[in-house]
Amino acid sequence: xxxxxxxxxxxxxxxxxxxxxxxxxxxxxxxxxxxxxxxxxxxxxxxxxxxxxxxxxxxxxxxxxxxxxxxxxxxxxxxxxxxxxxxxxxxxxxxxxxxxxxxxxxxxxxxxxxxxxxxxxxxxxxxxxx
Amino acid sequence: xxxxxxxxxxxxxxxxxxxxxxxxxxxxxxxxxxxxxxxxxxxxxxxxxxxxxxxxxxxxxxxxxxxxxxxxxxxxxxxxxxxxxxxxxxxxxxxxxxxxxxxxxxxxxxxxxxxxxxxxxxxxxxxx
Numbered sequence: 001x002x003x004x005x006x007x008x009x010x011x012x013x014x015x016x017x018x019x020x021x022x023x024x025x026x027x028x029x030x031x032x033x034x035x036x037x038x039x040x041x042x043x044x045x046x047x048x049x050x051x052x053x054x055x056x057x058x059x060x061x062x063x064x065x066x067x068x069x070x071x072x073x074x075x076x077x078x079x080x081x082x083x084x085x086x087x088x089x090x091x092x093x094x095x096x097x098x099x100x101x102x103x104x105x106x107x108x109x110x111x112x113x114x115x116x117x118x119x120x121x122x123x124x125x126x127x128x129x130x
Numbered sequence: 131x132x133x134x135x136x137x138x139x140x141x142x143x144x145x146x147x148x149x150x151x152x153x154x155x156x157x158x159x160x161x162x163x164x165x166x167x168x169x170x171x172x173x174x175x176x177x178x179x180x181x182x183x184x185x186x187x188x189x190x191x192x193x194x195x196x197x198x199x200x201x202x203x204x205x206x207x208x209x210x211x212x213x214x215x216x217x218x219x220x221x222x223x224x225x226x227x228x229x230x231x232x233x234x235x236x237x238x239x240x241x242x243x244x245x246x247x248x249x250x251x252x253x254x255x256x257x258x
Contacts, residue, residue, distance in 0.1 A: 031220070031223070034216045034220070035220075037213070037216070038213060038216075038217075041209060045250065049253070049254065049257050052254055052257060052258040053257075053258035055183075055187070055190075056183035056184075056187040056190060057183045059179070059190065060179050060182075060183060060186060063176075063179050072176070076172070079165075079169065080169070083162070083165065083166045083169065086162050086166070087162075087163070087166055090159065090162075090163065115169045115170070115173050118173045118176070118177060119169075119172065119173050119176050119177075121180070122173075122176035122179065122180035123176060123180075125180040126176075126179055126180045
């Protein structure tokens, strides 16, 4: 009765995601990648164990095996998304200057993208050969 | 103006006596940042491997050196501690583990991370 200025229901406001224009997707993605990271870390450790004590050529051959390359690729992608969101939370918690915050957030995104691209490129090159 | 300056601040880290739950929470964030930096080493490892045996051999040599092993040991502990801390967060997400048992969960995170790290390294020396 007291809000005659709008016909919007609270549900409509939730769907519109408010003034931030984004909702809980970071929260959700952080948990999804955290869940994926558990088996992927175990898989990555298995690949690392397979390279232990091997010379450079033999270790490269291990990393080039399709399944091993696949595991490393997934590990890197899930890990990089997880660490990018995690560092963003840290930046938003501790860096309060508007300018330095935007710079830090941009650097975080660029660093994460570069790391992810470099690792995926390296794995693909290893598995598809020279 | 002077009133604004003497406004009370909400209490922050420095005012509390450290507890195991608080310390494990801080360590979770620190290991996260360590793992963030560690991805640079993972990238060097993979790019060197992709570049060929001539580039990969010195990287392997460095990892096998005492300094390389110390870094890798720290990396192992950081990833295991962060993983166990993450599992603790999943337990909290269900609404459980927030009562007095949170002390036990925090201790398990620390002890578990040390035990698993040592176990992984013993396994590593065994399979090598």
